[in-house]
Amino acid sequence: MKNGGIVQASLVKDKKPRRVRCGRSCCVFFCQFVCLLLVIFFLAVGIAALIIWLVLHPHSPQFTLESAQIPTLQVIQPATQNQASAAATVNADVILSVQATNPNRKISIYYEVITVYISISATQIGKTQVPAFFAGHQNITLLVAEVKAQSVPVQSSVSTLLQSQISQNHISLQARVDVKAKLKIGRYESFSFWVHTRCTLVVTPPSGNITGHLQSHSCHMVL
Structure with missing residues (x-):
């Protein structure tokens, strides 16, 4: 066992x-x-x-700054300098002409949202939106965006810099174009994506009835 x-x-x-x-x-x-x-x-x-x-051969949409006009630009200092809360304000009217290019031969683009921002010394003074539109193959569309700033408060350092630039007859502005778009290939539509373009502009200030205009600029795209 x-x-x-x-x-x-x-x-x-x-x-x-x-x-x-x-x-x-x-x-x-x-x-x-x-x-x-x-x-x-x-x-x-x-x-x-x-x-x-x-x-x-897909390519991203391209945005090129064609011109810039400044009909109005004013720096208004506070009436009472003794008040700590008082701030200078800016009135401005900036008109940008931007060329939107679809370089693709077989891809169309829906531009769903186009927002343009204008800043002075990294201080945003205004923004505007351009109406949505459809761009066919190799389409080139000229967009006009007018950004208005009405009594926008800015820091004293920004107002001092802007007044100095006006006296020197050249102003540095920053423009930003944020675009939400999607591609159309035949009947297929892609998901939405963003394209961001950043530009630095040097413009002349307006004087009397003379509108300020673009002197030089540099732009780069950020996906």
Whole structure:
């Protein structure tokens, strides 16, 4: 009986490792199979994306500043200099002409939101929105954005700098164009995406009936 018991115990001990080995083997096989499927999936997506890029040659929309006019620009100092809360204010009228270009031959663009901001010494003085529109293949559209600032308070350092620039006959402005758009390829429409353009402008100040105009500028795009 003792020998029989010993034999049975040894049989149980021999069977347990075999079950463990089988479970581990199945788990390893399953993980390898899943990894193989993922590799095949991402490889297929990559090949499809490459084919689409080679066929369509997609390009981001481009925005070019064509001109800038400043009919009005005033710096109004506070009437009471002794009040700590008193601040200078700015009145301005800035008109920008921006060329929107769709360089794609097979892709159209929906411009859903176009917002233009104007700043002086990193202080925003106004913004405006341009109506949404659709641009077909290789379309070029001239946009006119007028930004008005009415009694916008600014820090004393900004007003002092602006008055100094006016006296020197050149003013530095910052323009920002934020665009929300989506692509149209045949019947397919992509998800919406943002394109941001930043510009630094040097303009002459208005004088009497003479409107200030653009002297130089530099722009760069940020996706």
